[in-house]
Amino acid sequence: xxxxxxRYRKDLIIGIVIIAVFLLLSFFIPxxxxxxxxxxxxxxxATGVNIMFGYGGMIAFGNAIFLGFxxxxxxxxxSKAGIPYAAAILLTLVMTMIFSFLIALLVLRVQALTLGMLxxxxxxxxxxxxxxxxxxxxxxxxxxxxxxxxxxxxxSFLIFTLVIVAVCFVLMYKILHSPFNQIIKGIxxxxxRLTFVGINTKQVKRLMIVVSGTFCGISGVLYSMLNSGAYVxxxxxxxxxxxxxxxxxxxxxxxxxxxxxxxxxxFINVYIGGMTIYHRFILGIILILVIYFFPGGVLGxxxxxxxxARKFIKKLIxxxxxKKDE
Amino acid sequence: xxxxxxxxKLTRDFGALRAVNEVxxxxxxxxVRSLIGSNGAGKSTFLDLVIxxxxxxxxxxYFNGEDITGVAPHLIVRKGMGRCFQISKFFPDLSVxxxxxxxxxxxxxxxxKMLRPAYGQCREEVEHLMEAVGIADYRDRPAGKLSYGDQRxxxxxxxxxxxxxxxxxxxxxxxxxxxxxxxxxxxxxNLAKERGLTVVFIEHDMDIVFNYSDTISVLHYGRLIATxxxxxxKENAEVQEAYLGGMV
Numbered sequence: 302x303x304x305x306x307x308r309y310r311k312d313l314i315i316g317i318v319i320i321a322v323f324l325l326l327s328f329f330i331p332x333x334x335x336x337x338x339x340x341x342x343x344x345x346x347a348t349g350v351n352i353m354f355g356y357g358g359m360i361a362f363g364n365a366i367f368l369g370f371x372x373x374x375x376x377x378x379x380s381k382a383g384i385p386y387a388a389a390i391l392l393t394l395v396m397t398m399i400f401s402f403l404i405a406l407l408v409l410r411v412q413a414l415t416l417g418m419l420x421x422x423x424x425x426x427x428x429x430x431x432x433x434x435x436x437x438x439x440x441x442x443x444x445x446x447x448x449x450x451x452x453x454x455x456x457s458f459l460i461f462t463l464v465i466v467a468v469c470f471v472l473m474y475k476i477l478h479s480p481f482n483q484i485i486k487g488i489x490x491x492x493x494r495l496t497f498v499g500i501n502t503k504q505v506k507r508l509m510i511v512v513s514g515t516f517c518g519i520s521g522v523l524y525s526m527l528n529s530g531a532y533v534x535x536x537x538x539x540x541x542x543x544x545x546x547x548x549x550x551x552x553x554x555x556x557x558x559x560x561x562x563x564x565x566x567x568f569i570n571v572y573i574g575g576m577t578i579y580h581r582f583i584l585g586i587i588l589i590l591v592i593y594f595f596p597g598g599v600l601g602x603x604x605x606x607x608x609x610a611r612k613f614i615k616k617l618i619x620x621x622x623x624k625k626d627e
Numbered sequence: 628x629x630x631x632x633x634x635x636k637l638t639r640d641f642g643a644l645r646a647v648n649e650v651x652x653x654x655x656x657x658x659v660r661s662l663i664g665s666n667g668a669g670k671s672t673f674l675d676l677v678i679x680x681x682x683x684x685x686x687x688x689y690f691n692g693e694d695i696t697g698v699a700p701h702l703i704v705r706k707g708m709g710r711c712f713q714i715s716k717f718f719p720d721l722s723v724x725x726x727x728x729x730x731x732x733x734x735x736x737x738x739x740k741m742l743r744p745a746y747g748q749c750r751e752e753v754e755h756l757m758e759a760v761g762i763a764d765y766r767d768r769p770a771g772k773l774s775y776g777d778q779r780x781x782x783x784x785x786x787x788x789x790x791x792x793x794x795x796x797x798x799x800x801x802x803x804x805x806x807x808x809x810x811x812x813x814x815x816x817n818l819a820k821e822r823g824l825t826v827v828f829i830e831h832d833m834d835i836v837f838n839y840s841d842t843i844s845v846l847h848y849g850r851l852i853a854t855x856x857x858x859x860x861k862e863n864a865e866v867q868e869a870y871l872g873g874m875v
Contacts, residue, residue: 479744480745481740483732486718490721494717497701499702501701612720
């Protein structure tokens with residue numbers, strides 16, 4: 302039938318199970334709330350990135366700029382401008398939307414791999430601004446206790462994060478099962494065909510970047526609350542690459558895939574990273590194995606998503622022969 | 628009958644090569660017009676110029692009396708022009724139904740709707756189009772897995788879903804068996820009559836051209852050398868020399 306049906310019951314159960322697991326872990330394993338909150342925030346970030354990457358087919362090498370922008374804006378509005386808490390959150394959202402729109406205007410001048418490179422160039426630029434601009438803390442960042450007054454300890458902050466992330470996931474779920482998402486998938490599959498059914502693809506892509514950037518920005522706000530401040534590492538290209546890696550690992554053509562990737566990668570970064578400095582080695586090996594043996598990711602393994610993922614990777618980095626055929 | 632499409636001295640240069648040379652071309656509403664010529668005559672380029680996929684070097688394009696020269700392709704499509712390509716263009720990993728649903732979503736003004744479900748949107752129109760072109764049995768199959776002939780049918784359905792008044796078809800029967808080519812053309816002509824469409828199609832199969840065209844235009848090295856009814860074109864000496872030779 303036309304587009305895939307809303308399997309909302311199944312997805313609702315998955316969502317409830319995730320919430321239950323996070324709460325149970327937090328209550329029965331002391332000291333895990335901080336890690337669990339970080340995993341949740343990264344799940345939101347990765348799913349936000351996947352709107353652009355997996356659904357829209359756009360290599361967003363620089364998605365950390367949205368996360369960084371969200372966290373820096375929120376902290377600056379609170380610490381320097383002295384704006385009330387709720388107003389700072391709302392204003393950050395609006396500013397992130399505008400910022401995402403401006404980024405969209407810049408990057409959509411080119412396509413495919415060059416767009417990814419342009420995105421990365423912007424990421425490097427913003428990262429260096431974070432390193433040298435006094436207002437942004439000159440590489441040190443801005444420390445500011447920014448958790449809400451009712452969620453100061455890790456467990457209550459985890460519950461707060463669960464609520465915000467759950468709301469964002471409901472919204473993203475709706476967006477990713479909407480007519481707009483059908484058009485986004487059309488862009489990934491064949492942008493020219495969309496043009497010739499009368500669709501202004503640039504406008505759709507702009508909106509897609511704004512939507513994706515906004516969710517990444519919200520994850521940035523939560524991240525700055527979790528860590529009590531905005532730090533330049535949030536703007537690092539490493540975060541951008543990890544965002545894509547999360548999507549690839551979990552399954553970029555699935556709704557829950559990026560969340561699985563986010564959980565695995567954050568766990569490796571935090572838990573294994575606490576035991577050995579070679580945790581990136583493990584992460585690297587996992588990614589290489591994923592790309593070679595199951596490009597559809599954990600959730601796409603063995604089904605049609607895997608075929609689509611192979612085609613997608615091939616399309617992003619075409620061989621000389623394919624280019625000639627075009 | 629009034630003209631739906633008119634070009635005036637439409638020209639396109641690629642470096643030193645003049646692919647389309649000052650073509651004055653007009654099509655009346657409801658007409659089925661074929662465009663013939665040898666390989667490299669500029670037929671596909673001409674269609675690309677009409678819909679501004681390729682920008683003309685000079686000249687004008689009028690659609691329903693309105694100057695559309697240089698207008699963005701998606702805006703031209705919104706004005707009522709549809710284009711099928713020589714190599715089928717569709718959304719290979721999406722199902723057949725989803726392929727047709729996309730233009731329907733756009734036509735119904737739902738492109739930017741984010742909070743309503745896509746499932747079931749435009750269902751009737753999608754079903755109707757799948758039935759009309761004969762691919763309803765494959766509604767859930769990924770479009771990339773259809774046979775070549777069915778991919779051509781799908782592309783026609785995608786184009787029709789945008790509700791065009793003028794259909795530009797670039798070799799609709801290329802790559803399919805002769806019998807299926809006839810079936811495809813029959814389908815296009817019947818749909819055109821049913822929906823009151825004007826059709827301009829490029830074709831190399833002369834039997835199809837002479838069977839299905841109301842009027843034929845002949846391009847030769849970028850120049851329009853003749854336009855007329857099939858019998859007139861058959862008997863045109865210049866066309867005989869330039870293109871048809873012993874083919875008819």
